[in-house]
Amino acid sequence: xxxxxxIGIVGYGNLGRGVEQAVRQNPDLELAAVFTRRxxxxxxxxxxxxxxxxxxxxxxxIDVMVLCGSxxxxxxxxxxxxxxxxxxxxxxxxxxxxxxxxxxxxxxAKEGGNLSLIAAGWDPGLFSLARVLFNSIxxxxxxxxxxxxxxxxxxxxxxxxxxxxxxxxQYTVPVPETIERIRKGETPELTAREQHQRICYVVxxxxxxxxxxxxxxxxxxxxxxxxDTTVYFITExxxxxxxxxxxxxxxxxxxxxxxxxxxxxxxxxxxxxNNPEFTGSVLAACARAVYRLRxxxxxxxxxxxxLPVGYLxxxxxxxxxxxxx
Amino acid sequence: xxxxxxIGIVGYGNLGRGVEQAVRQNPDLELAAVFTRRxxxxxxxxxxxxxxxxxxxxxxxIDVMVLCGSxxxxxxxxxxxxxxxxxxxxxxxxxxxxxxxxxxxxxxAKEGGNLSLIAAGWDPGLFSLARVLFNSIxxxxxxxxxxxxxxxxxxxxxxxxxxxxxxxxQYTVPVPETIERIRKGETPELTAREQHQRICYVVxxxxxxxxxxxxxxxxxxxxxxxxDTTVYFITExxxxxxxxxxxxxxxxxxxxxxxxxxxxxxxxxxxxxNNPEFTGSVLAACARAVYRLRxxxxxxxxxxxxLPVGYLxxxxxxxxxxxxx
Numbered sequence: 001x002x003x004x005x006x007i008g009i010v011g012y013g014n015l016g017r018g019v020e021q022a023v024r025q026n027p028d029l030e031l032a033a034v035f036t037r038r039x040x041x042x043x044x045x046x047x048x049x050x051x052x053x054x055x056x057x058x059x060x061x062i063d064v065m066v067l068c069g070s071x072x073x074x075x076x077x078x079x080x081x082x083x084x085x086x087x088x089x090x091x092x093x094x095x096x097x098x099x100x101x102x103x104x105x106x107x108x109a110k111e112g113g114n115l116s117l118i119a120a121g122w123d124p125g126l127f128s129l130a131r132v133l134f135n136s137i138x139x140x141x142x143x144x145x146x147x148x149x150x151x152x153x154x155x156x157x158x159x160x161x162x163x164x165x166x167x168x169x170q171y172t173v174p175v176p177e178t179i180e181r182i183r184k185g186e187t188p189e190l191t192a193r194e195q196h197q198r199i200c201y202v203v204x205x206x207x208x209x210x211x212x213x214x215x216x217x218x219x220x221x222x223x224x225x226x227x228d229t230t231v232y233f234i235t236e237x238x239x240x241x242x243x244x245x246x247x248x249x250x251x252x253x254x255x256x257x258x259x260x261x262x263x264x265x266x267x268x269x270x271x272x273x274n275n276p277e278f279t280g281s282v283l284a285a286c287a288r289a290v291y292r293l294r295x296x297x298x299x300x301x302x303x304x305x306x307l308p309v310g311y312l313x314x315x316x317x318x319x320x321x322x323x324x325x
Numbered sequence: 326x327x328x329x330x331x332i333g334i335v336g337y338g339n340l341g342r343g344v345e346q347a348v349r350q351n352p353d354l355e356l357a358a359v360f361t362r363r364x365x366x367x368x369x370x371x372x373x374x375x376x377x378x379x380x381x382x383x384x385x386x387i388d389v390m391v392l393c394g395s396x397x398x399x400x401x402x403x404x405x406x407x408x409x410x411x412x413x414x415x416x417x418x419x420x421x422x423x424x425x426x427x428x429x430x431x432x433x434a435k436e437g438g439n440l441s442l443i444a445a446g447w448d449p450g451l452f453s454l455a456r457v458l459f460n461s462i463x464x465x466x467x468x469x470x471x472x473x474x475x476x477x478x479x480x481x482x483x484x485x486x487x488x489x490x491x492x493x494x495q496y497t498v499p500v501p502e503t504i505e506r507i508r509k510g511e512t513p514e515l516t517a518r519e520q521h522q523r524i525c526y527v528v529x530x531x532x533x534x535x536x537x538x539x540x541x542x543x544x545x546x547x548x549x550x551x552x553d554t555t556v557y558f559i560t561e562x563x564x565x566x567x568x569x570x571x572x573x574x575x576x577x578x579x580x581x582x583x584x585x586x587x588x589x590x591x592x593x594x595x596x597x598x599n600n601p602e603f604t605g606s607v608l609a610a611c612a613r614a615v616y617r618l619r620x621x622x623x624x625x626x627x628x629x630x631x632l633p634v635g636y637l638x639x640x641x642x643x644x645x646x647x648x649x650x
Contacts, residue, residue: 021585058424098647098650099647102646132638132645137603137606137607137637139351176492249385258350260346260599260602262597262599263598264595264602265594265596265597267593268549269594273589274585277583277589278583278587278589288406289459303635304634305435305634305635306648309457309632310630313457317630320630321630322424324453325420325444
């Protein structure tokens with residue numbers, strides 16, 4: 001048995017917990033420590049929990065640090081800082097800012113002689129791989145990405161901020177008729193409204209004006225105005241019983257035409273009962289790939305586009321060829 | 326505009342034609358020549374067609390040679406021979422013999438200072454990538470591969486060899502109820518019969534004993550005895566009108582459980598109106614990746630597991646990060 005790959009986790013929210021659970025499912029990975037900005041005794045991890053300032057002492061004890069902070073608030077600062085000291089994996093997901101973030105991480109990681117994988121997960125991540133794979137094979141094609149059914153944190157927060165709203169969750173749901181059209185091979189231009197619908201479950205404050213809340217949601221620019229939105233008012237009990245899970249998923253579908261005029265279709269579909277646990281599982285597999293690529297001498301920033309798929313697996317190339325090809 | 330990557334094709338059956346059509350859909354690829362063992366004037370390609378003996382003269386004029394011969398009859402000899410002279414891509418698909426074939430190609434390619442990608446296509450190929458990707462992310466999971474609806478050449482040939490059969494085609498079809506169970510998240514052990522069914526369309530010789538043909542098919546060991554098989558007798562006209570296409574496809578589905586007990590599911594689905602044209606499109610994208618990896622210094626044999634997914638795309642890493650991630 002080879003020595004396990006030593007993993008560190010920075011930030012212990014839903015994603016950090018998901019990474020810990022994933023590491024425990026993989027015998028070739030070992031959780032060395034969790035680092036947090038909260039008081040360590042408030043963190044219920046099976047690993048040792050330390051204040052984030054202690055992480056520098058672990059430079060020789062951790063092979064890959066998985067950064068589980070938020071893309072908006074934590075990673076812009078944490079990412080480059082840790083990339084200068086450790087091999088890292090993160091799930092940076094602000095699509096528009098990825099090129100700029102990549103450059104900053106690349107400089108920091110190269111300076112430290114480390115390898116840093118950014119924007120890992122399922123979108124960006126697996127869905128990005130599917131978009132590139134399908135488009136590379138079917139250059140005369142059209143690709144659609146559908147998200148859901150799943151919770152959108154940004155939209156949920158926007159609803160919760162409205163006056164009279166005590167608690168709320170927003171589900172993004174692909175429009176079933178549209179998916180059916182796309183799967184049949186149609187390649188229409190789609191408006192936002194045709195592609196996704198939005199469903200809100202709202203617990204109102206007692207005495208709140210429900211009609212006003214519903215109107216405020218449905219007309220909210222940027223978030224809801226361009227979609228068909230349905231609002232359900234429910235009790236706190238219903239909310240607690242049915243709407244605290246974190247399901248998500250979606251589809252990437254490419255329909256293309258090859259030279260003889262034949263229609264070819266490829267689809268990647270994910271149906272996730274728990275989004276952060278699945279994302280954590282992707283990050284754990286990516287940590288394995290980063291460890292291997294670094295051992296080959298690669299440094300700087302990279303994305304899942306740069307990973308040979310076999311590097312994500314605990315199996316050797318020989319095993320993969322014999323059993324999985 | 327950079328110089329296009331110069332592609333050669335060895336063997337001009339359905340797959341060779343598919344590769345030519347794919348190359349024409351990709352402006353960064355250019356078909357330098359087609360090599361054949363048949364009289365070149367019988368080949369209707371838009372590129373120059375030459376006898377296969379002339380291929381050695383093209384060592385400086387072709388960047389990647391795509392080998393389109395059969396796995397059983399051509400590649401065992403052709404593969405190592407060409408790997409010693411060219412970078413190559415092939416679609417070797419005899420799963421059980423891949424390790425041995427890999428070793429022979431690896432030795433030949435290393436000796437010639439070339440890079441050879443074997444077993445490219447969709448299975449082995451894209452489906453293999455999905456199996457590895459999904460299993461790496463969901464180690465506590467179960468993976469199923471379904472093929473079809475599609476034509477199985479081996480089974481069609483087996484039927485055509487029976488006495489009294491003039492023409493025949495066999496479709497492999499996933500059992501719809503089983504797919505439904507798997508998509509719902511069940512993870513049963515499945516028999517061959519539960520997973521796929523077989524449908525044969527047979528044109529009988531005039532006066533042939535249809536009942537005898539049907540029994541001979543349904544009881545044929547190795548091919549049909551373990552499956553529910555349906556046999557339809559049709560006319561030559563019906564055969565020509567409806568059964569000369571080459572559709573195929575299938576599914577790879579992994580259902581796994583992450584640490585908190587949540588069920589997570591991933592699926593890759595392909596629905597191909599023309600199997601050899603799609604496979605040819607995969608080989609063309611793989612030729613691009615082989616060209617790039619060889620320029621980085623890699624030699625020997627490799628599989629699609631060894632390819633960074635981004636290398637399959639004509640877009641630069643910067644473009645991919647900005648637009649596809």
